[in-house]
Every structure is written in C-alpha cells, then in structure tokens.
Amino acid sequence: MPEFSAPSRRGILFGTAAVSAGALITGCTSNEPEKKDSAAPANAPVADGAPGKAVTIGFAGPQADHGWLNAINDNAKQRAKKYSDVTLEITEGSNDTAAQIGQVQTLINKKVDVLVILPADGKALTQVGLQAMKAGIPVINLDRIFASPQAYRCWIGGDxxxxxxxxxxxxxxxxxxxxxxxxxxxxxxxxxxxxxxxxxxxxxxxxxxxxxxxxxxxxxxxxxxxxxxxxxxxxxxxxxxxxxxxxxxxxxxxxxxxxxxxxxxxxxxxxxxxxxxxxxxxxxxxxxxxxxxxxPPTMAASAIDIARAVAQGKGVGGMAEMEIPASITLYSAVVTKDNVAQYLPTGFI
CATH class of the missing domain: 3.40.50.2300 (Response regulator)
Incomplete structure (x- = not known):
C-alpha cells in the first residue's frame, strides 16, 4: 500500500517519550516522581495521573455479546474515569462491519483527539483506520489487528x-x-x-x-x-x-x-x-x-493510557527510546490454584 503524507498533527502521532509494556497498567496512575535515567532525554515528558491537556478519546468496539468483550468495554470506561482530563466518547458497538465503520466515521467527524478501535473485523476496518490517521487522528488498534500498519499508531493486544x-x-x-x-x-x-x-x-x-x-x-x-x-x-x-x-x-x-x-x-x-x-x-x-x-481484557485500560499519552504528546515511562512502541503484545500467564489469588481481581464476568 502506498505511503501517505504525514498529517499536520505529526507530533501527536509520534509520542515524545518512552513506554514500558509492563508499566502500562501502573505507570499512568503513579504520583511518584519519575526517576531520571541518564540514558533517556532529560526533558522527555511522561504521562502520570496529574491532570494535563484535555483529551477526547473515541472508543469503538464490537457488540459486547461475550463476557470478554463486555470486560473490554468496562475496562475502558473505568480507566477513563480515573483521569479528570479525559472525555470518553464510546459507540454502541456492533458486529456488523458496515455499522462499525459508520460509528468510527462519526467519531472522526466529531474530531476526537485520538481513537481506540477494537474492530469486529480488522481487515474490513483497515480503510477507516487509514482515514482517521490521514485526518491527523492517531489510532490505537486494540487486539484484532488492521491489515496495514499505516492504519494505526500503536497496536496493543493479546498473544x-x-x-x-x-x-x-x-x-x-x-x-x-x-x-x-x-x-x-x-x-x-x-x-x-x-x-x-x-x-x-x-x-x-x-x-x-x-x-x-x-x-x-x-x-x-x-x-x-x-x-x-x-x-x-x-x-x-x-x-x-x-x-x-x-x-x-x-x-x-x-x-x-x-x-x-x-x-x-x-x-x-x-x-x-x-x-x-x-x-x-x-x-x-x-x-x-x-x-x-x-x-487479559485489561488491554483496554492500557489502550486508554496509551491514547491519553499520545494525545498529550507524552509517553508512559520505562524505556530509553523517545517514542511509544508501534506494537505491544501482552503475556498469557497461566493461572493455577497456586497464583489464582493474584489474578482473581482481573477475572471477567
């Protein structure tokens, strides 16, 4: 697919600080002072729980007709509530690709600052992801991946x-x-x-x-x-x-x-x-x-963290690189009776 020209909000599409996949869940809510890393730029801004620039995040997912998909929606909503600077515009959700494309286009027309999209069908929704990116709206592609990496700024999902x-x-x-x-x-x-x-x-x-x-x-x-x-x-x-x-x-x-x-x-x-x-x-x-x-459906909470950081031109800490990674794959831990108490709070209904 031919490469499109860089949108005017290039600074938003490419974050100016680093992110650690392991720190996504905790890094954005920590009020602890960021520890300086001599290998990292001294002026690299890092997102935390302190209020920053107001951000509107559009969230579009499939119909929550499954426990895991319902947990995805809940994780996104609850995470957004933690930030006084975040407004979440969430669509009704649909398993019909045409309907979901229309919902995403509505969010694009509303000129949200950043989009989080869990497509019902990654391939079918690739074009609307490209449309958002070309409009200067960075896309966080959640779980089901688009057919082109040009359709998203960052992909985060399970393994x-x-x-x-x-x-x-x-x-x-x-x-x-x-x-x-x-x-x-x-x-x-x-x-x-x-x-x-x-x-x-x-x-x-x-x-x-x-x-x-x-x-x-x-x-x-x-x-x-x-x-x-x-x-x-x-x-x-x-x-x-x-x-x-x-x-x-x-x-x-x-x-x-x-x-x-x-x-x-x-x-x-x-x-x-x-x-x-x-x-x-x-x-x-x-x-x-x-x-x-x-x-883990907590990937939706992490997607909100990433979306907020990208829209504010920040990272979420942990790595020496200036940029938020292009993709983050979560680990599939094995839960047994020996460690179930640790993971039970993340269990979805």
Whole structure:
C-alpha cells in the first residue's frame, strides 16, 4: 500500500517519550516522581495521573455479546474515569462491519483527539483506520489487528499463539511422566485467525513432549451452548484421555456442564481467557478445571493510557527510546490454584 503524507498533527502521532509494556497498567496512575535515567532525554515528558491537556478519546468496539468483550468495554470506561482530563466518547458497538465503520466515521467527524478501535473485523476496518490517521487522528488498534500498519499508531493486544503455547506447556509438564498420554482440544470459531494461532501454539508446545498425542479436536463458537454441545460430542467419541485444552472460558462453562453430566473426572482441563467463573473453579479445586491461560481484557485500560499519552504528546515511562512502541503484545500467564489469588481481581464476568 502506498505511503501517505504525514498529517499536520505529526507530533501527536509520534509520542515524545518512552513506554514500558509492563508499566502500562501502573505507570499512568503513579504520583511518584519519575526517576531520571541518564540514558533517556532529560526533558522527555511522561504521562502520570496529574491532570494535563484535555483529551477526547473515541472508543469503538464490537457488540459486547461475550463476557470478554463486555470486560473490554468496562475496562475502558473505568480507566477513563480515573483521569479528570479525559472525555470518553464510546459507540454502541456492533458486529456488523458496515455499522462499525459508520460509528468510527462519526467519531472522526466529531474530531476526537485520538481513537481506540477494537474492530469486529480488522481487515474490513483497515480503510477507516487509514482515514482517521490521514485526518491527523492517531489510532490505537486494540487486539484484532488492521491489515496495514499505516492504519494505526500503536497496536496493543493479546498473544493467541502464546495462549496455546503456554497451555500446551502446562499440560505437557503435568503429563510428562505418563506413557502414551492423550489430549483433546476444544477450539473456538475455526474461521478466525486467532483460533488457528491458539491451535498452532498448542501443537508446537506438544512437540516438546513425545509421550503426548492429541487424539481429537472439536471447534465450538465461544458460547456456553456450543461448549456444552461440542464437549458432549468429544466425550462420546473419546472414552479415554488425560487432558483437555479449551480455548475460551465462556464456552468452558458449557464444557464443564457436559463433563459433569457425563460423570467424568479422569482428566485435567485448561481454559482460556481468564473468566471469573474459571478462576473461582480453579480456586475451589473441586472440578477437572485446573488452570486457565490469560487473554487479559485489561488491554483496554492500557489502550486508554496509551491514547491519553499520545494525545498529550507524552509517553508512559520505562524505556530509553523517545517514542511509544508501534506494537505491544501482552503475556498469557497461566493461572493455577497456586497464583489464582493474584489474578482473581482481573477475572471477567
């Protein structure tokens, strides 16, 4: 795609200070004095909780018809409330790409200072991201990535491959001493790239454990009902296996129902995303669910931090570079009964 000319608000599109991915959640609310780094520019402005230039952030996401998507909206709203200098313009949200494009265009016409967009379809919304950037409105692309890096100033999202990789490694460690161990996989929506990445990460992790074979895979639809139906099919087809990797905790609620109805307790289950219901079950330790791999909806709060910093021409601290990174990939931590208390506050409903 041809490169477009730099917009007049170039200084906004390219922040004038540094950001640390690990500091995104805490760096913007800290009132502690910034520690000087001799390697960093002495005059580099860093965003903190103190009021600064008034900023209007437009937030456009898909319809919140899933626990994780609802948590995305909640994280964005709650984060924006922490800043007296931030006004959040949030759209109704839609899974219809044409409707979401229209919502983003409305925000562009309102001349918001910066946009945070979680597209229902990254490829389909790329052009409207480019439109915003050309209009001098920096775009923070949340999770589902646009087809062109010219359509966003910064991308922040989860690590789908890492989810599968860490789930596979956790299961591998639990079964590494069991000869001829068998695992099954309850995937998400098969035509989504994220589902393919989660499966690929899982398969790659299992390559490190030659004693383990994946004997079945079934795709569900990220809903409780589909999780129950597809898990029931897996249980009927596979009378003997040692572990289950379930891509999504919402469909995992249904999967657990099917497992309980079948009276099965002979395997361990690892979930995905980090729902509160999953963490509660892990903490209670009274079911086959022993772990979940995070896909943190707190990324929406971090996106608000980044948007505020970019619009104010600041960074959020931590690195020697002058610029906010072009992309930030969050880590998929494995939550077990040993660390669930630490992560439970982030669990979504």
């Amino acid at each position: 789908n491959y890492g989810m599968g990789l860490n789930a596979g490694n956790y299961i591998g460690e639990q079964l590494k001493d069991k000869p001829d161990a068998k695992v099954v996989e309850l995937a998400g929506v098969d035509n989504l790239e994220l589902t393919k990445q989660r499966t690929q990460g899982f398969d790659d992790a299992l390559k490190n454990y030659p004693n383990i074979r994946k004997v079945a895979r079934q795709a569900a639809d990220f809903t409780v009902e589909s999780g129950q139906a597809k898990m029931a099919q897996l249980l009927q087809a596979q009378s003997d296996f040692d572990a289950l990797w379930n891509h999504d905790d919402d469909q995992g609620v249904g999967a657990l129902r099917a497992i309980a109805q079948a009276g099965r307790k002979d395997f361990i289950m690892v979930g995905g995303a980090g729902a509160k219901s999953a963490m509660d079950a892990i903490k209670a330790d009274n079911s086959v669910l022993k772990a979940t791999v995070l896909y």
